[in-house]
Amino acid sequence: GCLSIIDYQGFQDAEAPDMETWSKALNAGQYPLSVLGMTSRAAELYVVGIYGNTMTTNPRALETAIAVLERITxxxxxxxxxxxxxxxxxxxxxxxxxxxxxxxxxxxxxxxxxxxxxxxxxxxxxxxxxxxxxxxxxxxxxxxxxxxxxxxxxxxxxxxxxxxxxxxxxxxxxxx
Structure with a gap:
């Protein structure tokens, strides 16, 4: 029922994290995808080109994630x-x-x-x-x-x- 750490009890008033990953819930547990969200400060430290696997993007998985997120009520x-x-x-x-x-x-x-x-x-x-x-x-x-x-x-x-x-x-x- 929680899409982000800040949705959990006790974390609503906490400072936003520098990085957060999402996977299972992002695609309703039905299609493989992991996403990394980060602040602009953390993004400055991210080195393009040295990461792989699920972090290299997958257009079909991203379309699935968009469809799932649009349906969440x-x-x-x-x-x-x-x-x-x-x-x-x-x-x-x-x-x-x-x-x-x-x-x-x-x-x-x-x-x-x-x-x-x-x-x-x-x-x-x-x-x-x-x-x-x-x-x-x-x-x-x-x-x-x-x-x-x-x-x-x-x-x-x-x-x-x-x-x-x-x-x-x-x-x-x-x-x-």
């Missing part, structure tokens, strides 16, 4: 915050329902992860949790320590969260 930002809390709560409930499977659930807004017990589950690899979820219709990626990372669209509904949690449950049961 106060209602969508509130949905990101509300559904993020709901999503985390439902994954924690799944961890309670199936003890010893999910060891940690964390997230802010709609960037959420569930870590799995490495003694019982492997997330990454052929025919492991991540691939199983994808083959069963859930666009999920790995991240962190043996974790699935969820980056749903900003207008996600409670029913869609339930579907994602159910597919995660099915994956756990398939590997138990």
């Amino acid at each position: 106060p209602q969508i930002r509130q949905n990101i915050r509300d559904k993020g809390v709901e999503f985390v709560d439902k994954l924690k409930a799944l961890a309670d329902e199936l003890p010893g499977t999910i060891t940690k659930v964390q997230g802010t807004g709609l960037l959420i992860s569930a870590e799995f017990d490495p003694e019982r589950f492997t997330v990454v690899g052929y025919d492991k949790l991540e691939v199983w979820c994808r083959r069963h219709g859930l666009g999920v990626i790995h991240g962190g320590e043996n974790a699935l990372r969820y980056t749903p669209h900003f207008e996600i509904t409670s029913e869609e969260i339930d579907l994602i949690v159910d597919i995660t449950r099915q994956a756990i049961l398939a590997f138990s």
